[in-house]
Amino acid sequence: MPTTRRRPRSSVRVQYAAPRRGVPAAASLASWARAAGPRTALTLRVVGSREGRKLNRTFRGKDKATNVLSFPLESEGDIVLCHPVVAREARAQGKPLAAHYAHLVVHGVLHLRGYDHGRAMEREEIRILRRFGIADPYRAGG
Secondary structure: OOOOOOOOOOEEEEEEEOOOOOOOOHHHHHHHHHHHOOOOEEEEEEEOHHHHHHHHHHHHOOOOOOOEEEEEOOOEEEEEEEHHHHHHHHHHHOOOHHHHHHHHHHHHHHHHOOOOOOHHHHHHHHHHHHOOOOOOOOOOOO
């Protein structure tokens, strides 16, 4: 009987370095990351403003917290999500917080896969998010 090769399931670790109130469950965060995969191992870290600002200043030279940062490693990667920024953006854009988190997790993983900002990346984000019933994040109210 022939054997079939299955792609190994990626390992996604979730770390909370900020209060978890309003942050989606680790299972949801991991599910969105896997959908945008592949990666052998990935760490998603949810941080507060102080850590988000420090990381953005250190690695991007910008002295403010940002919504998502991606750090590629060989077959691994780290994605940092700054909860206060993500929550503020979701409110300002009139989006459900979980949908905005889903978008940013997918966005971060796509960066790890080599995507740059542009239409191809947006199309891939929309395609992946649609699988979860999440509206196009680039449309008003999405």
